[in-house]
Amino acid sequence: MPQKNNIIVSLDFDSASRALELVERLGPSAPFYKVGLQLLTAEGPTLVRKLIADGKEVFLDLKLHEIPTSVAGAVAAAGALGASMVTVHASAGSAVLRAAVEAARPYPTLSVLALTVITSMRDEDLTELGLAATVPEQVIRLAMLAAAAGCHGVVASAQEARLLRDRLPAEMLIVTPGTQLETDARNDQARVATPFDAVRWGASHIVIGRSISRSAYPSDAFAAIRAQVDEAASS
DSSP, X not given: OOSSSOEEEEOOOSSHHHHHHHHHHHGGGOOEEEEOHHHHHHHTTHHHHHHHHTTOEEEEEEEEOSOHHHHHHHHHHHHHHTOSEEEEEGGGOHHHHHHHHHHHTTOTTXXXXXXXXXXXXXXXXXXXXXXXXXXXXXXXXXXXXXXXXXOSEEEOXXXXXXXXXXXXXXXXXXXXXXXXXXXXXXXXXXXXXOHHHHHHTTOSEEEEOHHHHTOSSHHHHHHXXXXXXXXXXXX
């Protein structure tokens, strides 16, 4: 695991000013940020360009789920922006995943991540969709589909990371949202874990937002997370 850039801070804000305020407060200790649909819709690609120009890496969490041509176009646009990661729904199918991987080929620093099952979902939510599988079963199925399609990594909760690490090629990334400190209040994510457990269970990268963005002292929160990640990686 790369020790410097394996913590991705989620910029879950509705304005560039609030996002950049957090980036400034964290300083050089935090080099990797996630820009999701809320911030991208509010501010467009200008913020992404600024982050990259300032030497930050960007995980562009688009959660693409469209026909192959449209997904390929969006992935290429993410690569042209300079993003380091972009997400595509694995449930869109292997043709879409292969199109995304092919579109990323001209951008060697761009990783296509296949989103398996979002962390707010439980077994009963899959049943509502007509799926007989449990969440772990569905995550494994979609992760194997992503591996066969040539994706660079998957997005799954930490609970599933421990099921995937030995099933996926060693070089595949496992990016885990839903990580938070033990002191954080519960939220809409159903499958959560501490940074220590996420890394211990096989995550290559963790995505963490509220623990930092809602802290009165975000630099201290980031340092606490960094300590957990480093401890788990060295154990």
